[in-house]
Amino acid sequence: MTTLTILGLETSCDETAAAVVRRDADGTVTVLSSIIGAQFELHAPFGGVVPEIAARAHVEAIDAVAAEAIRVAGVEFADLSGVAATAGPGLVGGVMVGLAFGKAVALARDLPLVAVNHLEGHAVSARLGADIPYPFLLLLVSGGHCQLLEVAGVGACRRLGTTIDDAAGEAFDKIAKSLGLPYPGGPALEALAKTGDPSGFALPRALLGRKDCDFSFSGLKTAAARLAEKITTEQDRADLAAAVQVAIARQLSERTDRAMKLYAASHPGQTLRFVVAGGVAANQAVREALRANCADNGFSFDAPPLAYCTDNAAMIALAGAERLALGLSDGLDAVARPRWPLDEAAALSNPSNIFGRKGAKA
Numbered sequence: 177m178t179t180l181t182i183l184g185l186e187t188s189c190d191e192t193a194a195a196v197v198r199r200d201a202d203g204t205v206t207v208l209s210s211i212i213g214a215q216f217e218l219h220a221p222f223g224g225v226v227p228e229i230a231a232r233a234h235v236e237a238i239d240a241v242a243a244e245a246i247r248v249a250g251v252e253f254a255d256l257s258g259v260a261a262t263a264g265p266g267l268v269g270g271v272m273v274g275l276a277f278g279k280a281v282a283l284a285r286d287l288p289l290v291a292v293n294h295l296e297g298h299a300v301s302a303r304l305g306a307d308i309p310y311p312f313l314l315l316l317v318s319g320g321h322c323q324l325l326e327v328a329g330v331g332a333c334r335r336l337g338t339t340i341d342d343a344a345g346e347a348f349d350k351i352a353k354s355l356g357l358p359y360p361g362g363p364a365l366e367a368l369a370k371t372g373d374p375s376g377f378a379l380p381r382a383l384l385g386r387k388d389c390d391f392s393f394s395g396l397k398t399a400a401a402r403l404a405e406k407i408t409t410e411q412d413r414a415d416l417a418a419a420v421q422v423a424i425a426r427q428l429s430e431r432t433d434r435a436m437k438l439y440a441a442s443h444p445g446q447t448l449r450f451v452v453a454g455g456v457a458a459n460q461a462v463r464e465a466l467r468a469n470c471a472d473n474g475f476s477f478d479a480p481p482l483a484y485c486t487d488n489a490a491m492i493a494l495a496g497a498e499r500l501a502l503g504l505s506d507g508l509d510a511v512a513r514p515r516w517p518l519d520e521a522a523a524l525s526n527p528s529n530i531f532g533r534k535g536a537k538a
């Protein structure tokens with residue numbers, strides 16, 4: 177196997193991102209560049225991502241962001257061994273922009289194209305910072321997703337649990353909005369929580385007593401929004417932010433504990449590894465709670481470097497490199513998929529999930 181130099185493209189939400197990643201024959205990974213053009217200020221007035229605005233902004237930015245990724249990496253298009261573009265799941269207008277750009281580069285330069293599942297990008301993201309062998313237990317926790325997965329290798333994920341309503345990042349964002357914090361709410365809420373005391377507010381604990389690994393955050397969101405309407409002082413605001421952060425971290429930790437026990441039982445005698453990835457993995461309280469799970473259950477703990485927790489193209493390039501190394505690539509007829517579960521069998525086995533109305537989104 178030879179060295180692979182891959183251009184990665186990510187446009188599935190509100191970041192226009194491009195990166196160049198090198199994967200050596202021995203599996204060593206080097207991020208040569210990772211450029212992220214965030215659209216925060218375009219969406220901030222609306223308190224959330226507006227799909228049409230995002231798609232247009234991707235069209236305007238993608239050429240310059242990709243050119244910058246090539247320039248900073250110090251390579252030429254001729255040095256590339258392949259192009260990897262997010263093909264879903266996500267806001268389809270944006271996904272189409274990055275995928276079409278990737279196809280154009282692949283066609284013009286006669287390069288293989290890899291149509292990458294955005295979630296697979298998050299799944300490999302911790303491997304950008306450390307050599308973490310497969311298999312591992314993954315908590316993928318972001319603005320759009322909240323899942324526990326057994327990751328046996330590239331394209332080999334088994335889902336142990338998922339959210340039946342909102343993702344944890346979505347809960348952070350929506351509760352932050354009701355606290356009057358700017359978008360994106362997760363980092364702002366974490367900053368506010370630093371000066372708060374979580375003990376003053378009792379928030380609901382969802383799905384207590386259930387034996388599965390599913391999540392639910394809508395009750396917490398509603399309860400927090402009601403409390404936010406009543407509070408008057410700055411200290412109350414900080415206290416509520418702290419209580420919300422504790423409640424989200426606690427639920428992530430409780431379900432992860434169950435998943436760890438299931439995983440350990442199905443991997444007897446094996447090294448137990450845990451990885452948390454996705455935007456919410458940037459949250460220090462969440463990391464601390466999960467580290468405690470790892471200590472209790474004998475798992476190693478890994479998370480991507482902070483820059484690769486939230487959406488980026490380096491993780492897409494690495495997922496593409498890992499696929500190409502296995503001889504996997506896609507045709508120029510690859511389609512943009514707004515919904516694309518990592519574990520299709522788990523999602524499709526129950527499209528109208530008995531726990532809610534959720535279809536096979538992810």
Ligand code: KG4
Pocket residue numbers: 189317318319320321344345346348349360361362363366454455456457458459460485486487
């Ligand atoms: O992975 P990501 O960039 O996008 C998705 O694929 O969804 O995750 C973004 C999410 C947002 O909901 C954001 O509020 C949340 O991650 N987030 C955080 C923090 N940083 C980002 N949530 C809590 N604490 C943080 N420090």
Ligand code: ZN
Pocket residue numbers: 294298318454455486487
């Ligand atoms: Zn993401």
